[in-house]
Amino acid sequence: MSESNEADLVQMVVDEDTCIGGGVCEMLEAETFLLDDDTVIATVIGTGRLPLARAEILVDRCPGRAISFTDIEPAGEGVGESK
Ligand code: SF4
Numbered sequence: 001m002s003e004s005n006e007a008d009l010v011q012m013v014v015d016e017d018t019c020i021g022g023g024v025c026e027m028l029e030a031e032t033f034l035l036d037d038d039t040v041i042a043t044v045i046g047t048g049r050l051p052l053a054r055a056e057i058l059v060d061r062c063p064g065r066a067i068s069f070t071d072i073e074p075a076g077e078g079v080g081e082s083k
Contacts, residue, residue: 009049010069012058014042020064028058042066 012032014025021040025033034045050058055069 008052009072010052010055011072012044012048012050012055013068013070014044015066015068016041016043018064018066020066022063024061024063025058025067028061029054033058 014033019041021035021042023033023035023042025042026035029050031046032044032048032050033042035042049072050069052069059067059069
């Protein structure tokens with residue numbers, strides 16, 4: 001059914017200068033965001049990849065407007081000369 005799973009993934013980004021803490025992102029996606037106990041700033045962990053629809057929810061729920069996402073770069077370097 002969801003044959004385009006991989007294509008729907010985006011790369012999450014946290015602007016650490018804008019993050020106000022609180023950890024909403026960590027509560028929603030504990031495998032993608034980690035709130036540092038000392039700095040109280042969130043960082044992206046693991047692959048940092050989420051489905052687009054989920055990413056949009058995270059952006060919407062972040063009270064500091066610190067979360068954004070980008071397209072995922074194609075992994076293959078030297079794509080043109082694969083052997
Ligand atoms: S939800 Fe936003 S403001 Fe809150 S900790 Fe996560 S990135 Fe920071």
